[in-house]
Amino acid sequence: MSADTYPPQSYFAAGYGPRAWFLTTDHKRVAWLYLVALTAFFFIGGAMAVVMRLELATPQGDVLTADVYNRMFSIHGIIMVWFFLVPSIPATLGNFLLPLMLGAKDLAFPRLNLASWYVFAFGSLFTLFAVIAGGVDTGWTFYTPLSSLYSDSYVSAAAFGVFIVGFSTIMTGINFIVSVHKLRAPGLTWFRLPIFVWTMYATALVMVLATPVLAASLILIVLERVFGIGVFNPELGGDPLLFQHLFWFYSHPAVYIMILPGMGVVSEILPCFARRPLFGYRAVALSSMAIAVFGFLVWGHHMFVSGQSAYAGVVFSFLSFLVAIPSAIKVFNWTLTLRKGHITFDTPMLYALGFLGLFTFGGLAGLFVASLAVDVHLHDTYFVVAHFHYIMVGGMVTAYMGGLHFWWPKMTGRMYSELWGRIAAVTTFIGFNLTFFPQYVLGYLGMPRRYHAYPAEFAFWHVLSSTGAVVLAIGYVMPFFYLGWSLLRGSAAPANPWRASGLEWQTASPPPQHNFARTPTVTEGPYAYPEPEDER
Amino acid sequence: MSWSIPFMPEQASNFAPGVDLLFYALLAFSFGLGLVLTFLVVRYSARYRAGSRADRSGRRARSLRLEIAWTAATVAIAFGLFAWGAVLFVDRNKAPADAIEIAAIGKQWMWKFRHPGGQREINELHVPVGQPVVVSLASQDVIHSFFVPAFRVKQDAVPGRTTRVWFTATKPGRYHLFCAEYCGTQHSGMRGQVIAMQPERYAAWLEARSGGEPLAAAGERLFRSLGCSGCHGAESRIPAPSLEGLYRRPVPLASRRTVIADEAYLRDSILQPQKHIVAGYGAVMPSYDELIDEDELQMIVAYIKSLAEDREP
Structure with missing residues (x-):
């Protein structure tokens, strides 16, 4: 290992004081700012989930009052969706890696990048203030007229905070789109981009196109609450269902904001630890774009029993089955990537394999809720809760953890305990399934979601689920400690500990302030993993 | 507290068997595909672990024929499943003309019902077995949802409009009625029962409750x-x-x-x-x-x- 693996000009060396962090325009430091903020929100939102599962361990409401329980799941949803999942991979790993993967010095608009973090911090803290002031009890979905006319909680403040955070999402999206278009290194053509960059690009498009609709619908709620204008109020000629159309026109594409980046991370990890190229690279790249486009056309599948016309339901169901196809294709491609590889099972790979299983079972459950007659029964039950947690937590959070472990040596220049990493990966997989698989059964039995108390016959599955939640929580807390330890005491990481392909591994760990000593030139496609024999 | 382990909800309406059949088909397909994929991942992981002596010749990074084949298969299966669910759904869209019409109002946090003869009830709905019943739903405040798991029916009650849901109970018994759309503080308390009775007992029940104005x-x-x-x-x-x-x-x-x-x-x-x-x-x-x-x-x-x-x- 040559001495220049740890160049003195590592991006950490550019400054250690608060100024160097809070006034930085270095995309790598902004990624850290986000990582710290998101970790805090992940644990706040997670703690609320644990308290809810504690409440649900018995059929009666005995730990919390109904009012507090309702505020709990509302703020759990708001935090986890907007202050964790939407920014999770894009704002942390994406911010850190996109310029490195493009062979660029930084994102296209470094100051906009820092601004996005301040906007995020302001908006999310504003919402947190609403929680401390008394909370919000409308669910993260803010359905009207409950939110606009009936709730006496801090709806306007919470909605305003989410509205503000939306701008940071749009800023990140614009930055990523422009960077991918304009900052690719010489020779880095579109079909030489890693899938992670493709998914960041697809995600950024959705962010920029969908988020304004969320902003509009939240503003309309605030206007109706404050000025009593009749947009959703039927007594003034408004339509409560209009809100659902607006909300899901954003929130369904947002589901893809919350999974596409995970797909990108896994598409990097699997080839690396199988030592072979990603199977069907072009199909995976194009299916990411297909998901981003079709994702805009399926919002009505949240409204099959809302009073929407039955024929609209048929069209939305059809389109929802259509959007399942590119996801299925990706799963097949990931599986085939393992074939004839030289597979090792380091921590990132364990998370990636966990993702593959959990995403598949979450995605297959999507067929049940896309199917009209079955969804009539399943809508608003725990089946839906299980389905989206399999995708959002089993899929996205697992991929996020996998990505964090995969690129941790690059981000910090330190290695972590491989043993603890593997234990945590296996623990979360077991805990996750124990928590959420029983919820599929509960849902088909007819257990409605957002219930503070429930009939005793559902107790068995709820107890199982609550037990799983404890295991899952342990699995998520572990990395906090051993990664923290690694940051302080971990052994130094080489530039490329996984022998991975990709531009980000060709610079030092941690990278210098401007990423590359000189701009790299790309001459081959991604995932150029040779046979191990050839490496000798 | 009962500790028996339930897996499937009761089948107590004309819709339940059809929905369950589709559900079982989806379940079989999902577990089938899931098992095949799990098998492949486990097999590849074992066979092609680093250092194994498995034959790795002829490995490819793409196969157009394979990709076209699985895309076509996915499309065909998706369309088949879509059509099955859609036909069941459209079929249930129109209530039979001879259905008993019950007016229901959801309000925070109770269900109010009124039978054609004027009989009223709260959080309980008596219906005869074997006769179609259509419930026309209105809401006095926020959105609620009329959900009877044993019947596999659900329909939102939306302020400002009337929605309708119909079913024919097939088995006498008491079944859960839930509000499925979150409606505020006591949402989980907005529960009731649908009581399906033999037609003659239903007639007797109506008789005993009569006196209300139609x-x-x-x-x-x-x-x-x-x-x-x-x-x-x-x-x-x-x-x-x-x-x-x-x-x-x-x-x-x-x-x-x-x-x-x-x-x-x-x-x-x-x-x-x-x-x-x-x-x-x-x-x-x-x-x-x-x-x-x-x-x-x-x-x-x-x-x-x-x-x-x-x-x-």
Whole structure:
């Protein structure tokens, strides 16, 4: 290992004081700012989930009052969706890696990048203030007229905070789109981009196109609450269902904001630890774009029993089955990537394999809720809760953890305990399934979601689920400690500990302030993993 | 507390077997595909672990034939599953004409029901087995959802409009009625029971509860006391469209459109009379939005609907 693996000009060396962090325009430091903020929100939102599962361990409401329980799941949803999942991979790993993967010095608009973090911090803290002031009890979905006319909680403040955070999402999206278009290194053509960059690009498009609709619908709620204008109020000629159309026109594409980046991370990890190229690279790249486009056309599948016309339901169901196809294709491609590889099972790979299983079972459950007659029964039950947690937590959070472990040596220049990493990966997989698989059964039995108390016959599955939640929580807390330890005491990481392909591994760990000593030139496609024999 | 382990909800309506069959098919497909993929991942992981001596010759990073094959198979299966679910759904869209019509109102946090003979109940709904029942749903405040798991039916009750759900109970018993759409503080307390009874017992139950005024009759009384009959009555001198036989007929509007006089139309015409002006009449009717509540609205609508039934041969 040559001495220049740890160049003195590592991006950490550019400054250690608060100024160097809070006034930085270095995309790598902004990624850290986000990582710290998101970790805090992940644990706040997670703690609320644990308290809810504690409440649900018995059929009666005995730990919390109904009012507090309702505020709990509302703020759990708001935090986890907007202050964790939407920014999770894009704002942390994406911010850190996109310029490195493009062979660029930084994102296209470094100051906009820092601004996005301040906007995020302001908006999310504003919402947190609403929680401390008394909370919000409308669910993260803010359905009207409950939110606009009936709730006496801090709806306007919470909605305003989410509205503000939306701008940071749009800023990140614009930055990523422009960077991918304009900052690719010489020779880095579109079909030489890693899938992670493709998914960041697809995600950024959705962010920029969908988020304004969320902003509009939240503003309309605030206007109706404050000025009593009749947009959703039927007594003034408004339509409560209009809100659902607006909300899901954003929130369904947002589901893809919350999974596409995970797909990108896994598409990097699997080839690396199988030592072979990603199977069907072009199909995976194009299916990411297909998901981003079709994702805009399926919002009505949240409204099959809302009073929407039955024929609209048929069209939305059809389109929802259509959007399942590119996801299925990706799963097949990931599986085939393992074939004839030289597979090792380091921590990132364990998370990636966990993702593959959990995403598949979450995605297959999507067929049940896309199917009209079955969804009539399943809508608003725990089946839906299980389905989206399999995708959002089993899929996205697992991929996020996998990505964090995969690129941790690059981000910090330190290695972590491989043993603890593997234990945590296996623990979360077991805990996750124990928590959420029983919820599929509960849902088909007819257990409605957002219930503070429930009939005793559902107790068995709820107890199982609550037990799983404890295991899952342990699995998520572990990395906090051993990664923290690694940051302080971990052994130094080489530039490329996984022998991975990709531009980000060709610079030092941690990278210098401007990423590359000189701009790299790309001459081959991604995932150029040779046979191990050839490496000798 | 009961610790028996339930796996499937009871089947107690005409819809339950059809929905369950599709559910089982989806389950078989999902577990089948899931198992194949799990098998492949485990097999590849074991066989191609680093250092194993497995044959790795002829490895490829793409195979157009394979990719086209699995894409085509996925498309075919997706369309098949879609069509199955859609046919069941569209089939249940129209309630049979001879269904017993029950008016339901959801409010924070209870269900109120009224039978055609005027019998009222709260959080309990008695229905006969073997006879179609249509529940017309309204809401007095926020969105609620009428959900009977054993019947596999669910329909939101939305303020400002009437929605309908129908079923035929097939097995006597008491079944959960849940509110499935989150509706505020006591959402999880907005529970009740649907009690399916043999038709003769249902008749006896109705008999024992009779004494209430039938819905349409109550509506007729309101129709007079609120002054509706002053304009819409036969001998009125103020020009207002006649309501005789109106229900389910096409109505030509001043805007040159034609609408069908369904429940939504009747509702709108009472609460927002300016929305649809009938061709040849002036926009003179005042709104009754402030004057009547959801209960009374259902009565008046029931009365206007009954004016059409009388005319049927």
